[in-house]
Amino acid sequence: MDEIDKLIRDLGHASVLPQLAALLGGLALAYGLSWLAGRGRESDSVWFGRAIVDGLLFPLLALVFAYASLLALAQRQPLALLKLAVPILISLAGIRLLARVMTVVFPGPGLARLVERLFSWLAWLAAVLWILGLLPPVMDEMDTIHFSFGKSKVSLLAIAQGVLSSGLVLVLALWLSATLERRVLREAVTDLSLRKVAANTIRALLVLVGLLFALSAVGVDLTALSVLGGALGVGLGFGLQKLAANYVSGFVILFERSLRIGDTVRVDNFEGQVMDIKTRYTLIRSLTGRESIVPNEKLITERIENLSLADPRILLTVDVAVGYDSDVDQVQAILLQAASACTRVLTDPPPAVRLAKLGSDGLEFTLLFWIDDPAKGQLTVQSEVNLNVLKGLRAAGVEIPFPQRVVHMKVQPGRAAEIP
Numbered sequence: 001m002d003e004i005d006k007l008i009r010d011l012g013h014a015s016v017l018p019q020l021a022a023l024l025g026g027l028a029l030a031y032g033l034s035w036l037a038g039r040g041r042e043s044d045s046v047w048f049g050r051a052i053v054d055g056l057l058f059p060l061l062a063l064v065f066a067y068a069s070l071l072a073l074a075q076r077q078p079l080a081l082l083k084l085a086v087p088i089l090i091s092l093a094g095i096r097l098l099a100r101v102m103t104v105v106f107p108g109p110g111l112a113r114l115v116e117r118l119f120s121w122l123a124w125l126a127a128v129l130w131i132l133g134l135l136p137p138v139m140d141e142m143d144t145i146h147f148s149f150g151k152s153k154v155s156l157l158a159i160a161q162g163v164l165s166s167g168l169v170l171v172l173a174l175w176l177s178a179t180l181e182r183r184v185l186r187e188a189v190t191d192l193s194l195r196k197v198a199a200n201t202i203r204a205l206l207v208l209v210g211l212l213f214a215l216s217a218v219g220v221d222l223t224a225l226s227v228l229g230g231a232l233g234v235g236l237g238f239g240l241q242k243l244a245a246n247y248v249s250g251f252v253i254l255f256e257r258s259l260r261i262g263d264t265v266r267v268d269n270f271e272g273q274v275m276d277i278k279t280r281y282t283l284i285r286s287l288t289g290r291e292s293i294v295p296n297e298k299l300i301t302e303r304i305e306n307l308s309l310a311d312p313r314i315l316l317t318v319d320v321a322v323g324y325d326s327d328v329d330q331v332q333a334i335l336l337q338a339a340s341a342c343t344r345v346l347t348d349p350p351p352a353v354r355l356a357k358l359g360s361d362g363l364e365f366t367l368l369f370w371i372d373d374p375a376k377g378q379l380t381v382q383s384e385v386n387l388n389v390l391k392g393l394r395a396a397g398v399e400i401p402f403p404q405r406v407v408h409m410k411v412q413p414g415r416a417a418e419i420p
Contacts, residue, residue, distance in 0.1 A: 019073065019081040026065030034058045046100040046175060056100055059093040087130040091123040098167075101175045119167075166211060173210035177203035200279060242297065243280070249296035250279040259299060259306065264374055266305040267294055271378075287377045307374045313346065314374050318367040318385050321359060323399035328355065331365060334396060338388030339369045344381045346370040362401035 034057045038048035049055030066089055070082040099116045129135040142157040181199040253259050254277060263274045265284065272286035282299060284292045307314060318339075322331050332353045339351035351369040358364070367389070371381055393400060 016081050019069070019079060022069035022073065023066060023081060023085055026069060027062050030058055030061035030065055033061055046097070049096070049100055054096065054100075056093065056096045059089050059096055063089040063093055084131055087127040091127040094123050095120050098171055101171050101178070169210040169213060170207055173206040174203065177206050242295075245297045246280045246295050249300040250277065250281075253277060253282070253296060253299060259304070264307040266307065267292070267298070267302075271307075312374065313370050313372045314378075315368060315370055316378060316382060318369075318382060318389065319356070320365045320367060320389055320393075321362040321401060322365070322393065323362050323401045326363065326398050328363070330396060331363070331393075331398060334392040334398070335365060335367045335389060338392050339367055339385050341388050342369075342381060342384045344371050344373060344376070345385070346372060361403050362399075 031052065034048065034052050034055065037057065038045070038052055038055070045055060047055050047057045052058055063086065066082055066085045070079055070086065073079055073082065095116070098119050102116055126135065129138055139157055142160065143155050145156040146153045147156070147159070177199065180202055259265060259274055259277065259282065261274050261277060264271070265274060267284065270284065270286065270292050272284040272290075272292065274282060275285045275291070276283045277296075280296060282294045282296060284294060286292070318335075320331075320335060335353045336351055339345050340347070345351060346369070349370055351367065354366045354368065356364050356366040367385065369385065371378070390400075
């Protein structure tokens with residue numbers, strides 16, 4: 001309570017007015033410089049955000065100006081207002097850094113938003129403890145709490161500092177990887193699949209290196225990780241074979257480019273467009289809106305039809321049956337006209353008609369035609385051709401047979417047939 005009373009008393013001192021003027025001037029200057037530097041900025045910029053003040057540059061510049069004012073007015077006592085502003089601006093800068101980086105790296109609102117809220121509460125709590133002068137006693141108390149890990153003991157303060165430093169390094173690594181992907185890979189690599197695998201590789205390497213540096217900085221013996229690596233290898237060899245195979249298969253697909261984002265494929269009679277290739281699975285979306293998650297190992301080990309490779313043309317067929325008394329030449333002409341009337345049917349190669357079978361109920365013809373846009377759907381063009389066939393046959397008076405069966409009644413000798 002003494003710290004709170006002292007803070008309230010200092011805020012009522014006459015020296016607050018020049019501090020307030022210096023703080024407001026620093027905030028205005030920070031906003032002006034941020035606005036000048038952020039003209040024509042990208043909407044997802046970490047430095048400027050969407051509205052200048054929600055970026056990283058504004059709180060950093062405001063912190064610099066506030067601290068400079070604190071040093072310049074050091075002869076005037078007390079400096080409660082500026083001392084109050086410094087921890088607030090530090091917390092705000094940390095929150096803005098985490099929030100903007102997480103938004104750029106993980107555009108989805110789920111995990112990124114949760115991490116941002118958790119860190120915001122912790123940052124503001126630390127700022128309040130700093131302002132009230134309770135942060136040093138809390139840190140001393142945390143240093144007295146120890147946890148035993150085998151033969152070594154680690155204090156709660158060391159764990160908190162390790163988590164904080166590791167998180168900062170990981171955020172900076174993610175920021176660097178996102179910047180390299182946006183500024184370098186988009187211009188150097190035109191293929192979307194190669195750009196994605198390059199971005200994932202760079203991100204994984206930067207995060208790994210950053211994590212190792214962070215662990216080393218807090219005093220963790222990295223040689224102990226060799227045991228963990230051996231255990232992980234044994235786990236992958238026995239319990240995680242499928243998972244490891246899917247991850248390896250994902251990188252193989254991206255490197256070989258046997259499947260690319262945007263290709264139309266058919267997997268287990270499920271046809272759709274490849275929307276995304278993850279390291280573990282591939283997302284395929286059909287024209288009906290359904291999405292299929294296919295493990296990458298399946299795409300490597302089984303037969304997959306890629307309708308978007310060298311030649312996009314595919315052959316479609318329509319089966320038609322007519323009566324035996326129909327004119328074969330007339331039926332062939334009607335079927336060819338029905339296919340040619342469809343705009344999506346190619347003229348080169350032209351449609352063709354074949355008498356496929358002398359069926360039990362009629363003559364069975366097969367109409368063959370080609371399309372070069374399977375991504376727009378095959379059922380739609382087949383439906384249009386079927387409708388044209390039906391209209392043409394009905395207009396020409398050609399019989400479309402239906403299954404018929406003849407029943408023979410056998411009369412026994414010496415007994416008249418009974419007619420019901």
